[in-house]
Amino acid sequence: xxxxVIEDDxxxxxxxxxxxxxxxxxxxxxxxxxxxLFLAADGSYDVMVVDRMLPGVDxxxxxxxxxxxxxxxxxxxxxxxxxxxxxxxxxEAGGDDYLVKPFAFTELxxxxxxxxxxxxxxxxxxxxxxxDLEMDLVRRSVARAGRRIDLQPREFRLLEYLMRHAGQVVTxxxxxxxxxxxxxxxxxxxxxxxxxxxxxxVDRDFDAELIHTVRGAGYCLRAPA
Amino acid sequence: MVNFVxxxxxxxxxxxxQMLVEWAEAEGLGALAARLRALEENSPDSPTSYLxxxxxxxxxxxxxASIHPREGWFEFAEPDDYDHDPMLGxxxxxxxxxxxxxxxxxxxxxxxxxxxxxAFAWATGVSLALAVLGGLATSAAxxxxxxxxxxxxxxxxxxxxxxxxxTRGTDDEFDRLATNLNAMLDRIQALMESMRQVxxxxxxxxxxxxxxxxxxxxxxxxxxxxxxxxxxxxxxxLAESDEILATFGALLRIAQIEAGTRRAGFAHxxxxxxxxxIAEAYSAVAEDNGQTLVARVAPGIGMRGDRELLTQMLAxxxxxxxxxxxxxxxxxxxxxxRLDHPAGIVADNGPGIPQDARDKVFRRFFxxxxxxxxxxxxxxxSLVAAVAELHGIGVELADAAPGLVVTLxxxx
Numbered sequence: 020x021x022x023x024v025i026e027d028d029x030x031x032x033x034x035x036x037x038x039x040x041x042x043x044x045x046x047x048x049x050x051x052x053x054x055x056l057f058l059a060a061d062g063s064y065d066v067m068v069v070d071r072m073l074p075g076v077d078x079x080x081x082x083x084x085x086x087x088x089x090x091x092x093x094x095x096x097x098x099x100x101x102x103x104x105x106x107x108x109x110x111e112a113g114g115d116d117y118l119v120k121p122f123a124f125t126e127l128x129x130x131x132x133x134x135x136x137x138x139x140x141x142x143x144x145x146x147x148x149x150x151d152l153e154m155d156l157v158r159r160s161v162a163r164a165g166r167r168i169d170l171q172p173r174e175f176r177l178l179e180y181l182m183r184h185a186g187q188v189v190t191x192x193x194x195x196x197x198x199x200x201x202x203x204x205x206x207x208x209x210x211x212x213x214x215x216x217x218x219x220x221v222d223r224d225f226d227a228e229l230i231h232t233v234r235g236a237g238y239c240l241r242a243p244a
Numbered sequence: 245m246v247n248f249v250x251x252x253x254x255x256x257x258x259x260x261x262q263m264l265v266e267w268a269e270a271e272g273l274g275a276l277a278a279r280l281r282a283l284e285e286n287s288p289d290s291p292t293s294y295l296x297x298x299x300x301x302x303x304x305x306x307x308x309a310s311i312h313p314r315e316g317w318f319e320f321a322e323p324d325d326y327d328h329d330p331m332l333g334x335x336x337x338x339x340x341x342x343x344x345x346x347x348x349x350x351x352x353x354x355x356x357x358x359x360x361x362x363a364f365a366w367a368t369g370v371s372l373a374l375a376v377l378g379g380l381a382t383s384a385a386x387x388x389x390x391x392x393x394x395x396x397x398x399x400x401x402x403x404x405x406x407x408x409x410x411t412r413g414t415d416d417e418f419d420r421l422a423t424n425l426n427a428m429l430d431r432i433q434a435l436m437e438s439m440r441q442v443x444x445x446x447x448x449x450x451x452x453x454x455x456x457x458x459x460x461x462x463x464x465x466x467x468x469x470x471x472x473x474x475x476x477x478x479x480x481x482l483a484e485s486d487e488i489l490a491t492f493g494a495l496l497r498i499a500q501i502e503a504g505t506r507r508a509g510f511a512h513x514x515x516x517x518x519x520x521x522i523a524e525a526y527s528a529v530a531e532d533n534g535q536t537l538v539a540r541v542a543p544g545i546g547m548r549g550d551r552e553l554l555t556q557m558l559a560x561x562x563x564x565x566x567x568x569x570x571x572x573x574x575x576x577x578x579x580x581x582r583l584d585h586p587a588g589i590v591a592d593n594g595p596g597i598p599q600d601a602r603d604k605v606f607r608r609f610f611x612x613x614x615x616x617x618x619x620x621x622x623x624x625x626s627l628v629a630a631v632a633e634l635h636g637i638g639v640e641l642a643d644a645a646p647g648l649v650v651t652l653x654x655x656x
Contacts, residue, residue, distance in 0.1 A: 209529055
């Protein structure tokens, strides 16, 4: 992944860039909004991390300008502002995701991966397939090794999200936001409970385990190696 | 008006002259002379005087003997009467060579004119005086009211937040302004109170976990010998930091909600769908916890509000029920449409909340003695209270005997 990090706080920028490089990604970084705008303008990055509060050009304006110039690089906003409206503002300005500081690096990485690997808009999938697990999006049915699996609506949605991000780490927060549309952190383990139920239906009676728990990060649905 | 008075005089003289001339041309000069003499004898004080001259210039009748008659309008003073106003005379020739002068004293007219002018002057003067006095009185009253406002504002700026602008109950513009200002001041005071509470909460209940964090790190530094021990200490420090950050976040969110600015973004929220989502999300969790969660949700119930906040409010209540009741408890979630307003109910048959604590539980950081050891920061119900307040939802706690019933009264 080729990542552009626009962040004026040195500690945070080091933290992000360092972590990303450790995972084998290419990172360009700048502390200036104006330089960032210039660098991003040719759209060659897979994903961008933009701090909302930048000296000079502020993050929202920067992304608005990029979108106005038809630069489609996915943008993840970073901010200390965790206000209820701030997230909506960021998304309305053209951002694709929003992360409040401080955050766990695994959270950032999982979200960047998810953003960078969006399928091109021209494809319309009707069937998702991972190993011998098949999901028919039109008929809303799931089968593994030919055997039909009955899922509750929420379980279906959860599995769909995992399958669309097959091979990627998906965090608890991402699941809460996308599958349940909860913008808060519940103090009980909703996600864990539902994932274990899904596992019982999808994995238990079959040979290979598809749904994995990634310790300290989240979950990952992937075909056995 | 003044010109009208003069005009009247002119008209009167002209009319009389004309009438006399016509009469003379009809009846003859002699008759006119006789008539004029009769007029003068019978009404000596009349303001009108005459002079009739024959074609040779001899006086036939009239007192105005000593004047120089002229044709047309002219003014003259009576010879022996210089104190009075000039007379207005009109000289008219009569067919046959005679000449008639009709004159009238303009004193009456002048006096009338003067009286009218005076009357106007008086009226204007008195009106002006009254207007000025009235204006002074009104502005004095206004200024006094304003002074009252200013003094209250000065006292508030000084720090006496409880002061309010005096109202007189007269429902005039000033009173309405005063009422609005007072409402504004109530709001400001509430916000400041909220801010003050946040500061004191931060001081008290956040320093404790931060202190714990510091102690653990210090102990690890002192005692840990292996990497594994350090790793363990760091893991625990991370977990504690996350807890503290979550508490900060919750506090900030509650303060934001209490500030009430969210109301502008309200939209229609499908409460039935919301209750279903929560029921479905948490029933599995309850089950894993050895509890049962049963839901009864009436369809088609909605309200104006913030979906995210309402979701979190309901989630907090259900989570409380799950966390504070033992295994085997039954939890019930319902949304019913009552007579005038819909109601949401979260009920359990657990230990419940004792009567005397029911008011206090909504306060920030309040934990029941029995719950002190369970995880949580005591902010769950504070958030519920803040969201409910913002939306105009009534919250009631009652004894389920045994257990707790939380009733949410949604606006109709």
